[in-house]
Amino acid sequence: MLWGLLVVNLIIFxxxxxxxxxxITCTQVNIEIDNQTSGNYFVDKxxxxxxxxxxLHINSIVGAAxxxxxxxxxxxxxxxxxxxxxxxxxxxxxxxxNIQIVQKRPVARVFTDxxxxxxxxxxxxxxxxxxxTARVPVVNGYFFESMAxxxxxxxxxxxxxxxxxxxxxxxxxxxxxxxEIYINEEGDLTIVPKIGPNEIIFGDxxxxxxxxxxxxxxxxxxxxxxxxNHYKSINLKFRNEVVCK
Numbered sequence: 001m002l003w004g005l006l007v008v009n010l011i012i013f014x015x016x017x018x019x020x021x022x023x024i025t026c027t028q029v030n031i032e033i034d035n036q037t038s039g040n041y042f043v044d045k046x047x048x049x050x051x052x053x054x055x056l057h058i059n060s061i062v063g064a065a066x067x068x069x070x071x072x073x074x075x076x077x078x079x080x081x082x083x084x085x086x087x088x089x090x091x092x093x094x095x096x097x098n099i100q101i102v103q104k105r106p107v108a109r110v111f112t113d114x115x116x117x118x119x120x121x122x123x124x125x126x127x128x129x130x131x132x133t134a135r136v137p138v139v140n141g142y143f144f145e146s147m148a149x150x151x152x153x154x155x156x157x158x159x160x161x162x163x164x165x166x167x168x169x170x171x172x173x174x175x176x177x178x179x180e181i182y183i184n185e186e187g188d189l190t191i192v193p194k195i196g197p198n199e200i201i202f203g204d205x206x207x208x209x210x211x212x213x214x215x216x217x218x219x220x221x222x223x224x225x226x227x228x229n230h231y232k233s234i235n236l237k238f239r240n241e242v243v244c245k
Contacts, residue, residue, distance in 0.1 A: 024066045027095040033103065040103050041132045042083035048099060051078055061097060069097055082126045107165045108181065110139045115146060121169065123152045123162045137165075141182030141190070160189045163205040167212060174212060188237070196228040197244075203237030211236040218242055 031045040049061060055077045058064050071089040078087045078101070086102035104126055106118035116128045119139070125147055145158035153162045161181055168174035180192035189202040196219065202211050214236050223230065235243040 024095050026062050026064050026066055026069060026097050028097070029061045030096055030098045031101065032099070033101040035103075038103055038105055040105065040134055042103050042129050042134075043081060043101065047081075048078065048101065051081060066091055066095055066097075074099075083129065085120075106134045106136050107169060108137045108139050108161065109134065110143065110145065112140045112143060115143075117147050119153070119162060119165065123166075125150050125153075137178045137181050139181045141184060142187065143183045157183045157187065157189075160205040164189060164191075164202065164208060167208040171212075173216070196223055197231045197234050199233045201233065201235040201237055203235075207239075210239075214242055 029049065031048050033043060033045065033048070035041055052061055052074060053059065055074075056064065056068065061069070069091060071091065074089045075087050078084055078089070078099070083103055084101055085104045088100040090098050092098065104118075104120045104124070106126075107121050108119045109128070110117050110119065110125075117125050118128060118134065118136070120126060127147070139161055143157050143161070145153055145155045145161075153159050161183075164181065168178060177193050177195070178191055179194045182190050182192070184190050184201075189205060191200040191202065192198065193200055200215060202208070215234070218234060219228075231244045233245045235245075237243075
């Protein structure tokens with residue numbers, strides 16, 4: 001008897017709540033963007049709001065009918081933005097719309113006469129931003145990986161560059177050292193360091209860990225002694241040796 005009464009009361013409550021939801025308007029919009037953790041500012045709260053209002057053809061989210069704010073649809077609309085990697089949208093019973101944004105994290109920027117886009121941490125590509133420039137290494141030279149394949153790198157040169165970026169991504173030392181990445185005429189992966197020689201030639205992307213270790217050892221053991229500008233280039237292509245000019 002008691003269980004039956006509880007079920008009846010629950011049904012009445014849910015019916016009442018559903019009826020009330022039909023008339024609730026949005027009272028507040030809470031937007032969280034991972035700027036503080038990612039250090040990137042590709043999108044802001046104003047831009048997120050504009051994306052939603054433009055999609056719904058309304059002037060303001062606050063005051064809109066909560067029933068029209070479908071979290072699943074809004075998530076997919078926001079994911080259409082080239083700078084957003086992940087998004088979570090949910091409503092609460094107080095009439096608030098809550099949005100949590102994770103931006104794409106660039107690890108390099110391809111910048112040539114014909115190309116201008118970012119490479120993200122997953123090897124994907126996304127367009128440059130006119131209002132914000134990320135501080136990441138620049139990729140150029142004989143590099144022809146276009147934006148035609150937006151999901152991942154497909155050319156040999158593109159894969160070499162991305163593999164190098166992955167190899168240094170967890171190292172503050174190597175990331176801070178890498179100013180520019182370019183592919184030379186011979187197809188060699190070449191680095192322009194922020195300090196030291198004009199170029200460091202890696203060749204291909206094989207044994208990157210060993211080559212980076214050789215680079216670190218050479219800087220700490222040799223260049224610290226003779227001076228960072230003593231050599232014009234360092235070639236790490238060859239196993240167990242470093243060739244300098």
